[in-house]
Amino acid sequence: MSDTLSPIDTAKFVAARKAVEFVEDGMKLGLGTGSTAAWMVRCLGEMVREGGLKVLGVPTSGRTAELARQQGIEVVSLDEAKWLDLTIDGADEFDAELNLIKGGGGALLQEKIVATASDQMIVITDVSKQVETLGAFPLPVEVIPFGWQTTKALVEETLVSMDVLGQHSTLRMNGEVPFVTDEGNHIIDLHLQRIGNARQLALVLNQIPGVVENGLFIDICDKVIIGHGDGRVSTRDVVSGEETEERVDFAESDNIFSDLD
Numbered sequence: 001m002s003d004t005l006s007p008i009d010t011a012k013f014v015a016a017r018k019a020v021e022f023v024e025d026g027m028k029l030g031l032g033t034g035s036t037a038a039w040m041v042r043c044l045g046e047m048v049r050e051g052g053l054k055v056l057g058v059p060t061s062g063r064t065a066e067l068a069r070q071q072g073i074e075v076v077s078l079d080e081a082k083w084l085d086l087t088i089d090g091a092d093e094f095d096a097e098l099n100l101i102k103g104g105g106g107a108l109l110q111e112k113i114v115a116t117a118s119d120q121m122i123v124i125t126d127v128s129k130q131v132e133t134l135g136a137f138p139l140p141v142e143v144i145p146f147g148w149q150t151t152k153a154l155v156e157e158t159l160v161s162m163d164v165l166g167q168h169s170t171l172r173m174n175g176e177v178p179f180v181t182d183e184g185n186h187i188i189d190l191h192l193q194r195i196g197n198a199r200q201l202a203l204v205l206n207q208i209p210g211v212v213e214n215g216l217f218i219d220i221c222d223k224v225i226i227g228h229g230d231g232r233v234s235t236r237d238v239v240s241g242e243e244t245e246e247r248v249d250f251a252e253s254d255n256i257f258s259d260l261d
């Protein structure tokens, strides 16, 4: 059935399929958001329904919570789970140190809280998200709606003072109205081209009143699994620096593909 998937979906699927191999019975799991994470939730659902795997899932968005429940995964809140063994999530960009930009789907706040409350974070991605320097993907910054224009101006002033390349920012829209996150906030996307010092920018942005969180994930990801359109996956570990490559077997995945609309 893998021939029904486009190369990009194949890449996302194989990364997700590989990632769930790290899941063990009884684990408390952070479930990421986005199209790649959705493949992981489907793979996990199959392991729960057909393999008898028992896990507790903490979703990072309403969308993921709905999909996880549909898949038969037991969903709990982070406060119920308290601490997680593993979070598996997608990313919009990652660099050689496995620092990330996330939030293209607007879920960065819950994603960062959940990943930070986990022993380990595995990022699943296709190879197009790999960059030398973060910043080509617009950096999402979640802000509270009150005074958002003032917050946006302060963010831009901060970028100028830090000499960040390209200091243009836009309020994310959902058609004619501002996009609203699961927490009731807005997103300002920073069009920076290149982030020279991501660690410093992440800290400075969060000092601005009105900013709730930013999409830079620094020193949070432990492992990245990169899927390829031909079914190969590369797994890179931040501690060992090792990278391994293998091919993912599609043979037993028919149930997952048949669940798709």
Ligand SMILES: O=C[C@H](O)[C@H](O)[C@H](O)COP(=O)(O)O
Binding pocket: 032, 033, 034, 035, 036, 037, 089, 090, 091, 092, 102, 103, 104, 105, 106, 107, 108, 111
């Ligand atoms: O807010 C969304 C998340 O950070 C996603 O994990 C990220 O945008 C990647 O999504 P996708 O897997 O759909 O490219």
